[in-house]
Amino acid sequence: MTSAAPDPSEKAERILEGAMQEFLAHGYAATSMDRVAKTAGVSKATVYSYFQDKESLFAALVRRLAQQRFPGIFDRTILQGDPAEVLRHVATKALDREKDPEYMAFIRLIVGESGRFPELARIFVKNLAKPAIATLTQYLSTHSDYRDPEAIARILLGSVVYYLMLQELLHGREVVPFEKDRLVDSLVDLIVEKA
Amino acid sequence: MTSAAPDPSEKAERILEGAMQEFLAHGYAATSMDRVAKTAGVSKATVYSYFQDKESLFAALVRRLAQQRFPGIFDRTILQGDPAEVLRHVATKALDREKDPEYMAFIRLIVGESGRFPELARIFVKNLAKPAIATLTQYLSTHSDYRDPEAIARILLGSVVYYLMLQELLHGREVVPFEKDRLVDSLVDLIVEKA
DNA sequence: GTCTATATCTAGATAGAC
DNA sequence: GTCTATCTAGATATAGAC
Incomplete structure (x- = not known):
């Protein structure tokens, strides 16, 4: 042998x-x-x-x-400390995924095949989206006074995902250019100032 | 051709x-x-x-x-009046698209084929996403004091699109259930209170 | 265990009948 | 102009050689 x-x-x-x-x-x-x-x-x-x-x-x-291959972003990161810094860190880290072509292609694949393979889409949600929402919700629950922390978490994540999808996946950079920093600044202001 | x-x-x-x-x-x-x-x-x-x-x-x-077939949501709608009501109307109307299976399937198709057909993705952005952002940005410019109205517009639209994608396209309803009203309420509060 | 060769089917695209 | 019939290429899947 x-x-x-x-x-x-x-x-x-x-x-x-x-x-x-x-x-x-x-x-x-x-x-x-x-x-x-x-x-x-x-x-x-x-x-x-x-x-x-x-x-x-x-x-x-x-x-x-x-x-x-693509574990949740915040799974190992313990979110704690100043809300403004934490939220800025979270948003920036999520936006950085644009630099990972395989991750972006994975999003495209899951969305594109979600009609034919609904069960695989659910696996994606369960393993990637759900933990991100949960982790961020947990942080906001203990570091802010929002009535509905999960709603705030979804707003932040949604803004970031929409940016990635529109600017990168759908090639919107040339059609509707927009700087990442502007999104992060407004997002942090909006959420933290209110808290 | x-x-x-x-x-x-x-x-x-x-x-x-x-x-x-x-x-x-x-x-x-x-x-x-x-x-x-x-x-x-x-x-x-x-x-x-x-x-x-x-x-x-x-x-x-x-x-x-x-x-x-799918003209921009706000193309014919002139946004004017009380911000809280206008933004609630905008968010609700955008979320209502979940009831149009053809529109949802169109989103899935465009995202899924955006790698093979980048030019068609740009057409989608130019005709649907861009006008929505522009219209909402225009309204916010004249009805709020935000430093960056377009960023706010993208946050609102992003939150809504992310909801539709996660809950409907990716079949997240059963995995991460969430009521539309909670999103709309928090979104309007977040944006209007700050103004 | 792994590969070569092949069976079977279906796809995109077209020629030719009417 | 439109349809039937067909060509060719490439797909999934497998049998049989080594």
Whole structure:
């Protein structure tokens, strides 16, 4: 057994890596299993030996991305301290995701396939959106007097996500240019001054 | 591109109608020209006599939807009067779009295909998002003292769009339930109290 | 276990009948 | 002008070689 494979899951890793590149770049329907295999550096038959079919591979990939590759932004960050600084930090960190092309492509993919794969969209919400809302809501509950902290949390996150979607995903930079700092400044002012 | 006939062709209308149903339901890649023809009630050859290829048909459809079928929300609405009432009206009207499945599917389609068709995404931004931002910014400029009215406009619209996307498109209703009224109330309070 | 080769089907696009 | 029939390419999925 000198030529034994390193790890049975090593091939599965490469396949998922190849699948990620292809699905993120072209979406579900426009991605072929041939290209997944080629990108992963294995044969197509090997892909089918690890994953039942195209849908199973896609589902496995999305679960993986939602649970491992793109953990919630604030999961490990303990929010505490001055509200103005904390909120500015939160908004800025969320906006920084524009610099991660894979994350942006993941958003595009999930939204685009949310009709065909509603269950995968729910996994995305449960693993990424929900923890972000919960963490921010928790902070606002203990550091402000808002009647409805979750509503405020959704306003902040919504403003940021809308910015990313409009300016980056939908290529609005050239059509409706807008500086990130302006959004952050107004957002922090609006929320903190009121508190 | 096919030449736009002066008098609208009945056949072209039916084809676009069929294309709308199919593309909105399945996205670009998963939609076949066979099904477009069948839904439109014409032969596939007829489809190709009116539109050069699949991409041209898709582009014509998106332009049509962005320019005619889904005009900007506030284009015809003259915003004037008490800020609290106006902003509440604006937010509520925008949130009501969740009741229009075709509009929601259009959002999903544009976001999902924004990688493959960036120019169509820009058309969407130019015709729908930009006018909404501009109209609301204009109102806030004359009815509030905000240093950056456009930032406020984007915060309001972003909060609403994020709600629609998370709760409806991504099927978050069951995962992170939230009442629309709570969002509207906090949004209006936040913006008007500060003014 | 993995790959090559292939079966089967469906897609986009077109030629030719009427 | 419109439809039927068809071409060609590329898709998913699998059988069989090594």
